[in-house]
Amino acid sequence: MSVFDLHCHSNCSDGVLSPEQLVERAANAGVTHLALTDHDSIAGLTRAQAHAASVGIDCISGIEFSCVWARRGIHVVGLHFDASNPALLQATEYMGKQRQARAQEIARQLAKVGLHGTLAGAEALAGGAQVGRPHFAQHLVDVGAVKNIAQAFKRYLGAGKIGDVKQQWPEIEVVVEWINQAGGTAVVAHPLKYQLTRTKLLQLCQDFQAAGGRGIEVISGADQKPQQTKDMVKICQKTQLQGSVGSDFHAPDVPWQALGSSGQLPAGVEPVWADWAVVVGD
Structure with missing residues (x-):
């Protein structure tokens, strides 16, 4: 089957x-x-x-x-x-740039509340893949800023929080x-x-x-x-x-x-x- x-x-x-x-x-x-x-x-x-x-x-x-x-x-x-297909490859390149710009903005927002170096930390965890909020959350756990992933989202990355950066999707x-x-x-x-x-x-x-x-x-x-x-x-x-x-x-x-x-x-x-x-x- x-x-x-x-x-x-x-x-x-x-x-x-x-x-x-x-x-x-x-x-x-x-x-x-x-x-x-x-x-x-x-x-x-x-x-x-x-x-x-x-x-x-x-x-x-x-x-x-x-x-x-x-x-x-x-x-x-x-x-x-x-x-x-060229159209698809152009689309993925565009979306990748959008996601990178969002990651940079998340890092800028987190720096406003004293959380510095988060983009480098998230990128290291991503290992060359796209950087998303889960990577930022894990970095915050790793550096002791929060106790766990759930707390990272509750304080900084969840809906309505400072790191909740809206994206301009197509x-x-x-x-x-x-x-x-x-x-x-x-x-x-x-x-x-x-x-x-x-x-x-x-x-x-x-x-x-x-x-x-x-x-x-x-x-x-x-x-x-x-x-x-x-x-x-x-x-x-x-x-x-x-x-x-x-x-x-x-x-x-x-x-x-x-x-x-x-x-x-x-x-x-x-x-x-x-x-x-x-x-x-x-």
């Missing part, structure tokens, strides 16, 4: 494992088709695909773009695209166009995570479909309730969107995001991989 996990992260963005370690763990979990979808980056893709070939699983090109819809932050996963239509230009499939990531009313969620999916989007994640992670999954199926049917599944894996010690934990796509939804050249087992 084929097991798809089309949403996960390595340490090339905000995950814990290297691309090789992630692929190895996915293979051990029984995943047969994997997409590494690091945030705004394909830096780990070549490594993941090379290791996937050695362990006998299919590693599909993937990325998770940040964008804006109706002034809300939304994530769109791009799948099965040409990773050498509109959702722009991101969908990037993915489409690269011959990929654009998918709304973890649609239930945005805490939209059902009416708003349906509007998001309708606007996404009108912009050229192809699918939504019908199941995200292991703790989604059956009724929520049924409703995602209904939204797919109403909007004529395809369905995807993904764990949103970041770290080994988070069981509700374990690789392969999202299970099988329910009946009544056309899978996003229906038109891809992949071998699907019964």
